[in-house]
Amino acid sequence: IQKRIQPNLLLNCTLVLSMAISSVTLRGATFMLSRSTTLCPLHSAANFSSGKQTGMSVAATPSINIHYLGTVSRRVPLSFPSTNRRFFCMSSEAEAPVADNVTSSVSNTDSTPASPSTPSNDPLKDAAGTLDIRVGRIIKAWRHPEADTLYVEEVDLGEPEPRTICSGLVKYIPLDTLQDLNVVVLANLKPRNMRGVKSNGMLLAASDASHENVELLSPPEGSIIGERIWFGLEEDKENQVSAASPNQIQKKKxxxxxxxxxxxxxxxxxxxxxxxxxxxxGLVVSKTLQNATIA
Structure with a gap:
């Protein structure tokens, strides 16, 4: 098939399909082409072994380039699970024996190519937005029976059951001041076993440079137990993204x-x-610590 992609650029392609397609239309075929593209076997993303159309496997030669060319759609019913198929072009810059299969991941399985994402003006703020930081209230606190430096707290986060959280605050904060205290909780960390007690979250606190003075962060009076906390302007509350899962928080650090x-x-x-x-x-504060680290 000879298909003119752009002015003065001619691509010779061989379609390799698992069954004959009587009538197809190649759309969006002005994507990426390598400088020395020659014969290009086209392979459908539907052939990926996972069955989820998240990638594809091709027989490739050394020094290959895999390019997304477009979408093939049928005009007559066939036995494919959907009406559109993505196709890719494999090109080699020099003739060589067939090498091992190469797998290419396709993140978007929709039949239409995704639009390029708009670069963020503040990636750090975007990352912080995936943290599930919430207002909590300590219902009960006691000394950890197996660790001298740890408290164990039951914290209300507006969930059906309070969370158990361990905090290394014994050296810094008197136990009796924790009862019924409103706190700031990072709630989407993976649970950790701390000396036999599973801790499901972390109380956020400010500490000075010497780490001799530590204060729990305080949400303002009137804050709603369980509400998510955000960074930025008041109106940014409406633009909060969904919190990431604990696995994502850990995997992406x-x-x-x-x-x-x-x-x-x-x-x-x-x-x-x-x-x-x-x-x-309103604003979350530390009572007295200025220019302090939060952790």
Whole structure:
């Protein structure tokens, strides 16, 4: 098949399909072509072994390039599970024996190619937006029976049951001050076993450079138990993205990326860079610690 893709550019392609298609239309065929593209066997993403159309496997030669060419759609009913199929072009820059199969992942399984995503103006803020930081209230707190430096707290996060959280605050905060205290909780970390107690979350606190003074972050009076906290302006609340799963937080190391940039400012307000930490009732603060690290 000879298909003119762009002016003065002619592509000779051989269609390799698992069954004959009596009438097809090649659409969106002005995508990427390599400089020395020759014969290009086309392979359908539907042939990927997972059956989820998330990738494809092709027999390739050394120095290959795999390019998305377009979508083939049928005009008559066939036994394919959907009416459109993505096709890819494999090109080699030099003739060589057939090599091992090469697998290419396709992130978007919709029949229409996804539009390029718009680059974010602040990727760090976007990453912080996937953290599930919430207002909580400590219902009960006690010393960990197996660890001298740990408290165990039951924390109400507006869920059907309170969460159990372990915190290394024994050296810094008296136990009797924790009862019925409103706190800020990072709620989408993977649970950790801490000396026999499963801790499902983390209380966020500010500490000075010497780490001798530590204060729990305080949500403003009037904050709703369980509400998500965000960074930025008041109106940014409406633009909050969904929180990532604990597995995603761990796999992508989102907390490790964001945490070094969390600090209190000169007014003791918690912030991510210039983006202030907020609830629906106002700003999250440390009582007295300025320019302190938050963790």
């Amino acid at each position: 989102i907390w490790e990326l964001v945490q070094p940039h969390l600090k209190t400012d000169s007014s003791c307000v918690a912030a991510l860079g210039s983006h202030l930490m907020r609830t629906s009732a």
